[in-house]
Each structure stands twice: as C-alpha cells, then as structure tokens.
Amino acid sequence: MRASQMGDYVEDFQPLCEVQSDKATIEITSRYKGKVSNILCGPGDIVKVGETLLKILVDDSASPSVSLGDSVNTKSPDSDKTSVNVTVFTAAVDDSDNAKLIDSDPEKGRQTGILSTPAVRSLAKQHGIDITEVCGTGKDGRVLKEDVLNFAVSKGIIKDPSTLLHTDSVEQPRGAEGYNYNMATKSCSPSEDRTVPFRGFQRAMVKSMSLAAKVPHFHYVDEINCDALVELKTSFQKNNPYPDIKYTFLPILIKSLSMALSKYPFMNSCFKEDALEVVLKGSHNVGIAMATQHGLVVPNIKNVQSLSILEITKELARLQQLASNNKLTSEDICGGTITLSNIGAIGGKFGSPLVNLPEVSIIAIGKIQKVPRFADNGNVYPASLVTVNIGADHRVLDGATVARFCNEWKQLIENPELLTLYLR
Secondary structure (H helix, E strand, O other), X not given: OOOOOOOOEEOOOOEEEEEEOOOOXXXXXXOOOEEEEEEOOOOOOEEEOOOEEEEEEEEHHHOOOOOOOXXXXXXXXXXXXXXXXXXXXXXXXXXXXXXXXXXXXXXXXXXXXXXXXXXXXXXXXXXXXXXXXXXXOOHHHOOOHHHHHHHHHHOOOOOOHHHHOOOOOOXXXXXXXXXXXXXXXXXXXXXXXXXXXXXXXXXXXXXHHHHHOXXXXXXXXXXXXXXXXXXXXXXXXXOOOOOOOOOOXXXXXXXXXXXXXXXXXXXXXXXXXXXXXXXXXXXXXXXXXXXXXXXXXXXXXXXXXXXXXXXXXXXXXXXXXXXXXXOOOHHHHOOOOEEEEEHHHOOOOOOOOOOOOOEOEEEEEXXXXXXXXXXXOOOEEEEEEEEEEEEEEOOOOOHHHHHHHHHHHHHHHHOHHHHHHHOO
C-alpha cells in the first residue's frame, strides 16, 4: 500500500497508513476529503493510543463531524479550511496501549520539515550528515539519494559516490530476526552488535509467554501412526477437482482434533483465574501457530466443528497468505480456544509448548517420519509415525483427561474412515 505523503489530496475512506498492534495489522483510512498538511509519525515509530498521526486540511463545505479517532482543530490560515487530526484510536488497535506505524513510506521530520524517505535518512545518518543541511532537488524540495551523495562529495565525506549506490529508496528485506540484510556492504558483520527492538506480534509474544510461564504446566507425549493419513492425503491429491487447492495433512488433523474435543470439552476451554471458573467453549476455534518474518502469529480457524475438511483447507490457506503478508486482522487473531503448533513443518520430532492463555491446552506436532517397527510375528515393517506433545494447564486439566483425549484423537487419525461417522 502506498502511504500518504505531505501535500497529497485524499478521498473519503482512502487508506492513509498501516498500524500494527500487538494483535493485528490495521489499516487507517481517512474520514474526510482534503489535503495532507502535516505528517507527525514515521515508519517503525511506537504510537500511543490517541496520538496524532497526521493532519488533514478539509473544506468547511464538507461539514466534517467529529468522531472517535479524529479531532477538529481551529481554523487554519486558509479561511475556508479546517484542520483535522487523524489519530490512533482505541477501537482500531484492540484496546492496546500503543501501536507501531509500519507503512508510511515518505516521512516528514518532526522538527526539521524535511521531506525524504526512511532509506535516504538512514543513508545520511550512516555517514554523519545532517539532512537539514542537504538541498533537496526532488518534488516539493524532497531530499533524494543523489542529493545526499552530492553533499557527501562536496564535504569530502566520500570520494567515490559509487560506493553508496547500493542504497535504494526502499527498505532492504528483513529476516525473521528483524535484521536488514545487505550483502553488498556486509552490514551484518559478525563483529557488530545490533539492538533489535521488539514490535507488534513479537511484543505480544513476550507478554503472553511471560504470563504462561507462571502457569503450572504438564506435558503428555505420544506417537501416532499416520499410514492411513498418508494414503488419504495421496487420494485427495489424485482426485483433486480443485487445482488451486493444495492438500496437506494439517486440515485432516484439525478436523479430527475437533471431533475429539467434542467428547472432551475441558480441552477446549478457557480458565478465568479471578473468578476461578472454567468456560467450556461451544465453538472449536483452532489456533494455528505460524512462523513469519514478522514474528510468531497464531490466527485461528473459527467453528471447525461445523466445517468440512475442504473448507478447513481453504481457510487455512487464506490465513497463511495473510500471515505471510502481515495482513492478519484482529478477527483472525482473537477468539482461539485451543492451539496447534506444527513444528514438523520446519523440523524436529517434538517440542514442549506453553499454553496460549487463557486457553488451557496446546499441541505440538512433529515431523511425520518413516521408521522401522516390529509386527507381532517379529517381522520388521515401515511405519509413518508422528510425535505429538500436549501441553496442559494443570489447574484445569489432569493427566488422565489429556491421555483419554489423545487416545480418542489418535484413533481418528489412525482410522480416518471413522470421521465419516461424525461428519454433518
């Protein structure tokens, strides 16, 4: 999305920028027609709820009505204009205390009044150049990369401008840890220390895991034979009437999980610590842990108990696409009742997951592996096995309940034809 720039004319409901809270990425739109007169926050800034992002000059003829998130200032020097502040408001960021502005491409210096992109400002800062001293040759006096290069040469800071030509007017791709990778300059030299602030989903994970660490956990580990599951997936792929849909093991695991939850509702509950109450959830909203370059996110598939395997497959693909593009909404993130972490997609046999409060259980699935097993007659045969590790809140669940639940789920996975008995 192209972010609004100072001097731009915007229409009603036109996207202005994107803000990432602890729970989701939210698009801030304009409520009025007008001209962007001032941009107060740049990309990566932490913006508190109620803080002004930008100001818009609107015509009095538009008769703007003040609503949550906007505030109308006094008359501007233009007699027929009124200044409107666009702010981050509580409803937009899920009652978070602050949010991170993640998409505001060209920014305006808060005090300097200089127009430039973040990459150009970074280039100037890298070489100790005060960008206010650079004469901008771009539109509306915007400082360009070439302006910084010419200034650096004139001051003797550099001799060969080509040494800086690797810097573009867009940010370099970021890795999962948040580093900027630029092999041309070896900017990630092992000898350098870097401070990486946590933002958005990463900050949310710090909070939730800190709380989860205070909960008494226990883990139950078992192996499940996936031979029948492998055959079922192969059959789906061979008889696929939808070429744009990719079948995987996960949707079948999710549906069978939901059916097992119907018999053991305490596994699909939330614990209210203050009231010492357990809420048995009527909907099976299965959260799927996803590792993205923006951090760990756990969107959930709503009402799995009412969905077919095909519908689960489509919804899972939708959430994965949104997660990879950092476009998940608060609706996608909130309301989960149990979490499934498919660590086998990356590697490893099993993990020891912590519950995603206020949920009381979480399941980590390892990689399906072909291993030798002994038959009753002593012959060796190959078997496709997966290790599952169920982490549980011991204040609500006991070992016997988790073991019985796992046995029910295991039976449905090892005998997927039983799914047809419960499908509706």
